[in-house]
Amino acid sequence: MMFSIARPLLLLAAGLALSACTSVGTQKAPPPDVAYTVSPAAERAEAARVQALRAQPDWEFQGRVAVSKGRNGGSGRIDWSQQGDAYQVQLSAPVTRQSWRLHGDAGGGAGRLEGLEGGPREGGDAHVLLLDATGWDIPVNQLPDWTRGLVLEGSDESGLQRDVDGRPRRLQQAGWDVQYLEWYPAGEGRQALPRRIEASSGDARVRLVIDQWGAQSP
Template structure:
């Protein structure tokens, strides 16, 4: 086995075992809304308005907890995602070891992964850079849309998009991934409703997110 490939997941697993990373899903969960066969016209209109409001904000961020697994390998940590249009900076941290990694990139520049032993890694495909360096399979290109409760625009059309009774996405299948929206923040103070808890699965690859805080627009 390539030692470098599994270095980050093993560090995060150790941190999780010590109980300081805050395992995703350990707290009491809100009941998960069911996918419904039919959505009311009012709920459809509300969702169209939500999507328009979300897409109108090119600058956004979130902080939360992430659990990543690929087969038998994986772990938990903190995540901080900063997005400005198509430019992104994603920070992952294991609090016990105080190690952190940053993935950044955008149009016209390669994806760059910093914090690795032996120096940074870079490439045109952010997901491939992560996979080769860490063994994690994360849909980096699609997550900016998926994490906000949107189907990915720069991808093939979804195979399935199901909604809950309020018209919000409940199950999205796109690009080989199934994204389940398990909990939502209500709209407040001019901010549209946004996901609180998400699970994305593709074969033996799984990404689970609990979003503790959203930031929308210019600070």
């Protein structure tokens, strides 16, 4: 059954785990209903940020994730490693000692999920594979772009709203509504990157707090 693995995670209080997180050195985004005019300088800075991130195909992050779908949900750690189009995601719930490793390809969408009772599973769509096996509805094929505050490569920006710095604050793509609530500012040798993201699609909701980014180049 779809939620046979995920049900124990209901005890982890997903909402409380992420809503209380704060960090020094981050920038909170404005409310999504506020309209901003982006200056030409901000537009140029954002274009440079996007170009720099697109030029860095190998990166990683560590953080926390909370998911819900209807009355079911859970939370835990997420460790993401990206190499070109290929990604590897480690999802773990320390309280229940459950852990899964998902291998996927953002270009083709196919995936392999390890850590399941009965052995690994493979499927033509990593998102569907993860959802069917664990009940965790996470748009993994789009996250390589969305987690870095990028519009899906090859897509237009019709569903994009920007903040005063030109960065995304709300993005509607692929059936998901993605909001950027907090950012790590740019610093020496690193680009501005999201810290706190919320995404929803129908009754599915994903809340992500990124504690650490790695493998960036200027």
